[in-house]
Amino acid sequence: MARFSRLGLSVSPLRYLVLRLLAECALVALFVGPASVPLVRASSHGPVASSGDPPPEVASYNITARYDPVERRILASEVGTYHNRTLEPIFDLVFHLYLNAFRSDDTLWLRESGPQHRGFNYDPNHPGWMEVEEIRLVDGTLLELEAVDDDATLVRAALPEPVAPGQLVTVQMAFTAQLPRVFARTGWADGGDFVMAGQWFPKFGVWENGAWNAYLFHANSEFYADFGSYEVAVTLPTGWQVGATGTLQGKPVENLDGTVTHHFLADHVVDFAWGASPHFRTQERIVDGRRIAVLHYAHQRGVADRVMEATVGAFELYERWYGPYGGGLYPGLTVILVPENAGGAGGMEYPTLFTVGALGLAGSPPCVRFVEAETVHELGHQWFQSVIATNEAEAPWLDEGFTEYSTARAMRELQPGGVVTCGGWTMSYLYVDRLVYRMTPETPMAGKAWELGAYDVAAYAKPALALSTLERRVGEGAMLDFLRLYTERYAFAHPGAEDVRVVMAESLGQDIADWFFDAFVSSDATLDARVVELTPSTVEFAHEGALCVPVSVVLARDGGRDVLPWSCESFLREGVEDLSAVRIDPERVALVDLNWANNGARLRTDWASWLGFTSRLLRGLQALFRGGGGW
Amino acid sequence: MVNGRKALREALLRTVQRPRPWALRYLLMTLPALALVMVASPLLTAWFRTPLLSEALETRSLDLLLEFGTNLAASGPEGAWAALALLALPIVWLLVRGLWLLVEGGALTTYASATPPTLRNFLTACWRWFGAFFLLSAVWFALVALLLGAALVLGLWVRELWRPASTLISVAVALGMAVSWIWVEVARAVAVVRDQRHVFRLLRSAADVLRRRALTLFGLCAAVLALRMLLAWISAALARAVPFSWWLADVVIQQIIQIAIVGLVLLRRAGEVGIVKAALTGEAQGGAAV
Numbered sequence: 001m002a003r004f005s006r007l008g009l010s011v012s013p014l015r016y017l018v019l020r021l022l023a024e025c026a027l028v029a030l031f032v033g034p035a036s037v038p039l040v041r042a043s044s045h046g047p048v049a050s051s052g053d054p055p056p057e058v059a060s061y062n063i064t065a066r067y068d069p070v071e072r073r074i075l076a077s078e079v080g081t082y083h084n085r086t087l088e089p090i091f092d093l094v095f096h097l098y099l100n101a102f103r104s105d106d107t108l109w110l111r112e113s114g115p116q117h118r119g120f121n122y123d124p125n126h127p128g129w130m131e132v133e134e135i136r137l138v139d140g141t142l143l144e145l146e147a148v149d150d151d152a153t154l155v156r157a158a159l160p161e162p163v164a165p166g167q168l169v170t171v172q173m174a175f176t177a178q179l180p181r182v183f184a185r186t187g188w189a190d191g192g193d194f195v196m197a198g199q200w201f202p203k204f205g206v207w208e209n210g211a212w213n214a215y216l217f218h219a220n221s222e223f224y225a226d227f228g229s230y231e232v233a234v235t236l237p238t239g240w241q242v243g244a245t246g247t248l249q250g251k252p253v254e255n256l257d258g259t260v261t262h263h264f265l266a267d268h269v270v271d272f273a274w275g276a277s278p279h280f281r282t283q284e285r286i287v288d289g290r291r292i293a294v295l296h297y298a299h300q301r302g303v304a305d306r307v308m309e310a311t312v313g314a315f316e317l318y319e320r321w322y323g324p325y326g327g328g329l330y331p332g333l334t335v336i337l338v339p340e341n342a343g344g345a346g347g348m349e350y351p352t353l354f355t356v357g358a359l360g361l362a363g364s365p366p367c368v369r370f371v372e373a374e375t376v377h378e379l380g381h382q383w384f385q386s387v388i389a390t391n392e393a394e395a396p397w398l399d400e401g402f403t404e405y406s407t408a409r410a411m412r413e414l415q416p417g418g419v420v421t422c423g424g425w426t427m428s429y430l431y432v433d434r435l436v437y438r439m440t441p442e443t444p445m446a447g448k449a450w451e452l453g454a455y456d457v458a459a460y461a462k463p464a465l466a467l468s469t470l471e472r473r474v475g476e477g478a479m480l481d482f483l484r485l486y487t488e489r490y491a492f493a494h495p496g497a498e499d500v501r502v503v504m505a506e507s508l509g510q511d512i513a514d515w516f517f518d519a520f521v522s523s524d525a526t527l528d529a530r531v532v533e534l535t536p537s538t539v540e541f542a543h544e545g546a547l548c549v550p551v552s553v554v555l556a557r558d559g560g561r562d563v564l565p566w567s568c569e570s571f572l573r574e575g576v577e578d579l580s581a582v583r584i585d586p587e588r589v590a591l592v593d594l595n596w597a598n599n600g601a602r603l604r605t606d607w608a609s610w611l612g613f614t615s616r617l618l619r620g621l622q623a624l625f626r627g628g629g630g631w
Numbered sequence: 632m633v634n635g636r637k638a639l640r641e642a643l644l645r646t647v648q649r650p651r652p653w654a655l656r657y658l659l660m661t662l663p664a665l666a667l668v669m670v671a672s673p674l675l676t677a678w679f680r681t682p683l684l685s686e687a688l689e690t691r692s693l694d695l696l697l698e699f700g701t702n703l704a705a706s707g708p709e710g711a712w713a714a715l716a717l718l719a720l721p722i723v724w725l726l727v728r729g730l731w732l733l734v735e736g737g738a739l740t741t742y743a744s745a746t747p748p749t750l751r752n753f754l755t756a757c758w759r760w761f762g763a764f765f766l767l768s769a770v771w772f773a774l775v776a777l778l779l780g781a782a783l784v785l786g787l788w789v790r791e792l793w794r795p796a797s798t799l800i801s802v803a804v805a806l807g808m809a810v811s812w813i814w815v816e817v818a819r820a821v822a823v824v825r826d827q828r829h830v831f832r833l834l835r836s837a838a839d840v841l842r843r844r845a846l847t848l849f850g851l852c853a854a855v856l857a858l859r860m861l862l863a864w865i866s867a868a869l870a871r872a873v874p875f876s877w878w879l880a881d882v883v884i885q886q887i888i889q890i891a892i893v894g895l896v897l898l899r900r901a902g903e904v905g906i907v908k909a910a911l912t913g914e915a916q917g918g919a920a921v
Contacts, residue, residue, distance in 0.1 A: 420693060424871040427693035435697070583682055596695070597702040600682035608876035609685040614672040615882045616875075621664035622889050624720070625727040626896075 055268045055327065055492030058083050058226035059204040066235040066259070067276065069192040072126075074177040078201055079138075081170040081228075082163070088210035089162035093143075093171065095132075098199035100152045101217040102128035102180045107151040109184075112450065113219035117184040118358060120344035128180030128187060132202055135173040143171065153217035154205075175202055182342040184219075185355075189342035196275040196338065196345035196355065199223075203271075206391075215393050218450035222385075222392035222399070225270040227492055235261045236276050243295045243334040244274035245353050268329050268492065269351035270389050275336040283308050287315055290325060296337035303364075303371055304337050307356050310372035311335055313414045314379050318406065321480055322383045322487040326352065333382070335375070347374055349381030367422040369415055373429050376414065377407040387491050395497050396455070397445040397521075401463020402483075404433065408464055409471075430468055430591065436461035438594060442524040446497060465591040466520035469549055472589040474508050482507035497521065519547050520592075529568075529584045530598035539582050541571035547592065551585035579603065638851050642742075642902035646894060649747045652738035656893045659734065663727050667716065674712045688875045732768065735900075736760025739823040742901040743908060756823075763828040764819055770830065771815045778807045813852060814841055816900070820907040840910045851902040859895050862888060 060083075065076035084090050101109035105124050115122040132155070135143045141160055148154040163169040177200045180187040186198040205214030206226050213224065234242060238260050246266025253261045266272060275295065283294045283304055292311055296304035311333070319325055325333070330352050338346040338357035347358030356375050364371055380403040384390070390398035408430040411419055418426035440454035445463050452458040471479040486495075486503045497517075505513035519525065525546035532540040539555060548568035555562045558578040566584065583600040585593065593599065646653060678684050678699075687695030703713070740748055740756035748756065782804045789796040818830075818837035827833060841848060866888045873881050 423867065425691045425693050427697075431694040431697065435701070438701070581682060595702050596698050597681055597683050602680045602682060604680070605676045606679045606685045608878065609688055610672070610676055610679040611878035612875040612881060613675075613679070613688060614668055615878045615885065617672060618664050618668045619885045619889065621667055622660050625660045625664055625724060626892065627728060
């Protein structure tokens with residue numbers, strides 16, 4: 001999910017605090033209610049070396065869906081096949097019915113969220129829900145679905161016979177998915193003329209280590225699913241354009257009732273989403289034989305150009321860094337630029353498809369590149385969410401954090417000036433994360449998504465800063481070697497945090513891996529290095545907080561400068577001659593240092609800068625008093 | 632016949648040959664700014680013992696500037712001084728804008744008279760026209776409020792029906808604000824040329840001049856706007872090119888630009904006076920084209 005979902009929160013501390021307060025109230029509610037109890041206990045995966053192996057198809061679907069733009073609902077039938085590749089028999093089946101989280105404003109999801117998501121409000125007059133009318137095994141045996149929670153975001157069906165290891169189970173069902181007015185990634189807008197169908201079909205949980213890994217749908221949580229093959233037929237009114245996971249099979253079929261059916265096929269994916277509108281236009285580009293399409297409204301053409309450029313640029317970078325797109329198995333990529341009144345559906349990733357527009361930045365000037373950054377971020381998920389496919393409920397930082405780090409890195413290469421370059425001033429993408437991090441720095445990265453006190457910090461900002469700090473410590477080349485090894489080894493393998501640790505130790509050394517995991521992942525420790533005292537002959541540094549990032553310090557003297565390593569211990573040096581200035585970590589390796597302003601000191605005022613400041617202050621005030629831009 | 636080019640040339644001559652309004656306007660803009668700077672800047676010298684701030688300004692890094700700004704509370708009393716200065720700004724701004732309006736009567740009289748007025752006459756004109764000009768400004772603000780209100784209502788109503796409506800409405804509002812501003816400026820010129828202070832009569836006469844001399848007036852405004860944009864571009868380019876610590880070069884370059892901007896404002900005023908004079912003279916002579 002886009003970090004942009006939270007950008008508004010990031011830059012507005014007051015709003016952030018209010019929302020955090022709401023989130024904490026929701027957490028309190030969780031402790032007093034039974035709803036947070038997971039259905040089953042998940043167990044971690046062991047390392048699964050899969051490089052070069054064909055990815056396993058575990059949960060596969062054949063869905064026939066018809067969208068009714070008047071009722072804004074999907075009527076569908078689904079044939080789902082689950083392949084038990086474990087050594088334990090399966091006694092029941094578990095399905096996610098995600099849309100039920102939006103059935104009314106007292107569901108767990110909406111109680112946790114506010115009820116809002118990324119600043120977009122839930123519309124109780126246009127709720128979302130899902131109903132399974134019937135579910136049978138292929139031999140016709142009727143199964144009974146039992147809701148696991150009050151909201152029925154998770155349902156279970158007992159099986160008459162267990163599914164033995166290595167065996168398949170196939171169920172067929174009819175269901176109705178009522179889409180909400182666009183909210184939390186999914187729904188309709190424009191009176192039904194725009195639809196983004198995400199989390200729209202009953203979806204298997206993940207069977208691993210003798211239990212279902214499946215949680216109730218929480219506000220601060222995304223998804224986890226097995227790989228599978230999807231054959232989906234979507235029927236829409238004539239004239240509608242549709243973008244979906246996978247590839248379109250043949251020409252759309254015109255039906256006698258004035259509708260058109262579009263057939264899609266997607267292999268080795270963890271989800272299937274589609275978006276459609278009669279107003280869509282399409283831009284296309286072929287990159288190394290892969291078709292990249294951007295779907296957008298006609299008036300969004302300018303933004304679509306920017307989205308396409310960012311997609312192509314980052315696509316090439318990510319392939320260079322992390323290996324082929326889709327592990328070399330995905331033939332194309334679709335980007336949906338959502339209309340302005342459907343921002344809640346923007347900034348979300350699905351296999352071979354992502355959406356942009358969470359910030360509604362259609363009119364953003366070219367020097368403000370948040371729409372590009374949003375694009376680069378969502379594209380990054382194609383590697384970390386779609387192919388590596390970590391468990392976003394149990395360890396959100398493994399997907400969002402690595403993606404956010406990659407976004408910052410890619411934006412640095414694609415836009416060397418920064419994400420903002422207006423009037424000669426620049427701002428880096430990573431600094432946005434730093435601003436967010438500094439609001440709640442005492443946050444560990446590890447933990448279940450809905451149990452993290454500050455999800456934005458734990459899942460996005462802190463991992464991005466921690467990984468960037470690691471990069472600055474070990475060097476760009478070593479960091480890329482580590483990431484390449486990780487992405488190649490765990491493609492289609494659902495790794496956990498311990499797997500990352502193993503690869504990190506193997507690639508960068510055990511000491512570095514231990515330091516990274518102890519200092520950042522499991523710890524809420526913080527760091528503030530500061531200059532305590534500076535005289536012509538004495539300098540004292542202090543290190544506050546238990547988080548240590550080894551850096552260098554510079555002692556500038558009138559006749560030269562000394563650069564010394566500093567490993568966080570107290571530092572007092574006396575009897576130095578002619579000290580003029582000192583600086584801790586001048587390269588800003590420690591991106592998690594809470595305050596860079598107190599990292600340095602001069603004995604004498606920098607008069608040239610002061611006069612430069614004064615001159616510009618004078619000019620600024622003159623302009624203000626002149627008024628009207630001098631008109 | 633007064634065409635745009637002639638109006639511009641004559642206005643340029645008037646502005647340069649009668650520099651009193653130019654000098655006064657520049658001083659009115661600069662002296663309060665200088666006073667504030669002289670109070671505020673020395674209080675902030677401690678900031679410039681922090682290497683981060685110098686680096687932020689020199690490299691034009693918003694990252695570092697934000698870092699410094701968001702840590703101001705921990706950096707001593709300078710932050711409080713800066714906040715206090717910010718609070719004082721609106722008051723000083725209102726005072727300066729009031730003074731600027733006061734000088735307007737003297738400036739227009741300077742450009743309208745056959746010979747440059749004496750200082751005494753200049754000051755008398757400032758006072759004489761202040762009330763009427765103030766009311767004209769109030770009328771403009773009321774017009775703008777009406778325009779914005781109507782645009783808001785219309786925008787909300789039409790937005791759902793037709794998507795590009797909000798863009799078109801924004802353009803129309805901007806255009807409406809610009810035209811109404813020129814209308815009010817022409818009304819001021821009419822006031823001085825006709826020696827009349829009745830606001831609604833002034834607006835009616837100004838509307839008549841605007842209608843009859845629309846091309847010339849908008850030609851003048853367009854030319855001045857183009858020059859203003861050129862100045863803005865030069866200013867921005869030089870601001871980027873001159874290193875932050877080259878303060879003397881920055882002061883010289885930017886003050887020349889500030890003086891030029893004030894000159895442009897007055898160039899347009901002088902041009903409007905010229906056009907109004909020509910239009911009203913023509914009217915007196917039987918409405919012939921001028």
